[in-house]
Amino acid sequence: MPRVKNIAFLASTTPEAQSARERLVARYGQAPVESAAIIVALGGDGFMLETLHGTMHVDAPVYGMNRGTVGFLMNTYRETGLTGRLAEAEEARINPLRMVATRQSGEIVEALAINEVSLLRAGPQASRLSISVDGRVRMEELVCDGALVCTPAGSTAYNYSAHGPILPIGSEVLALTAMAAFRPRRWRGALLPKVAKVRFDVLDPGKRPMMAEADGQSVRDVVSVEVASEPSVCHRLLFDPGHGLEERLLREQFT
Template identity: 30%
Template sequence: MRIGVYGREFDAKFARPVKQLLDALHKEDFSLVIHSDFCSYLKDQFDCAFHASTLNTAEDVKDLDFLISIGGDGTILDTIAIVRDSNIPVLGINTGRLGFLSNVAVEDIQNTVKCLKERDFHLDSRSLIKVDGLEGITDFPYALNEVTIHKKDTSNMITVRAWVDDVFMNSYWADGLIVSTPTGSTAYNLSCGGPIVMPGSENVVLTPIAPHNLNVRPVVIPSSCQVRLEAQTRDQDILLTLDSRSFSIENGASVKLSRSSFKVDLISLPGQEFFGTIRSKMMWGIDKRN
């Protein structure tokens, strides 16, 4: 089997388990294809060569069976722009911080390799948001977590007008507006008071960022709806963010959001499930009465 490997620089404490992972994959006769930048970093980190091909573009992943992401949740988001609509499953090894998406601990390396070899895992299909109106800005107008319109200047609010299926919904006077998938509901959306939505739910959440009206609350709508947003500001530009990728758009620009025609598959190993991850990462149930 051919396994792609993508990652970011990691803390020194993760060097040994990452090396163990790569050695274990090679020992099991997996054919490794490592992202070129990460491969260069690994060679410098370990002062050795790897028996691996390199990948650079989305075209290079077509023959992969899996793609392993080594890093945090932000690294997982990077991989989405690599796998795109190829249906290649992604497995996240957590060398970052919280790790909602990259939820395989480095202590589980040997079991992880065993599960991959035996295909003992299940796939969680995650929906994405497509953004229309960014022609010439990006060749991958999709977000796994959220699409956010927010102010560029630190001192002024912006006004975001929102329509759902061409029906006017609201004008938000705020620092910005988040349109989140269920996957992204535990990210920026959650920190702004939005609800946690189970993966697989066919919904998106509209959550204002620091609204100047206490009556404005997050709204959950079906993912089959189309959302149109127009933002006004005193500044010239506004920031539009797709996951971790930010772009400047013109004042008054209109963007349309809809459910993407494809999904991304994330690998979950035996014993991993959503509420278990929530309890672990968010420390639910940490109470002396339990």
């Protein structure tokens, strides 16, 4: 396959990532992000999410190399042979979630989330939520520390640590997972079709305040949060052959 040119290198603020960027730019050059054929992100998973959000307007896939900690969305870091790796890389396409959060003041905040949209208690007492799916109330009251809706790509992140299921890429489902559910006892959530529209209503926002987060973007004092897949936005990630998201999700379940 032809060797890839016009690479834009982006790096997190850590010294390790910045140093790697300097060496890679010296070796392969640096293209402007707007005209790049491929964007290479150097950092951890948090920086990968930041890069995907920040380059949505660019028609170029993103290839990550791990210069951070977890690196689930990243490839192994190696300086040599990069153009060949990029030419042979496998592409995964991901639709994010759209969050529409309404605050007690009436302000409406929208955000996109590649991993998950989560609601978390913002006070000392457990939260009380009502959950609706496609306009129908499915749970009148959930007493918990929080709840989240995640994509398959995000199912090994916060969702997994909250004992939610790992979702195969391409499964066309979303996971709704509770955090520390008190009532119903030990309720951990549900699997929903990708086209489902989920709504959380905070039942006692004055006494039991909640905040919402979409990939780290926080909204405090919410009274309701709507979550749905956003098919009009498609993120493109590149992985080394045999190490794509599908393989990583499978491997995660047997380790």
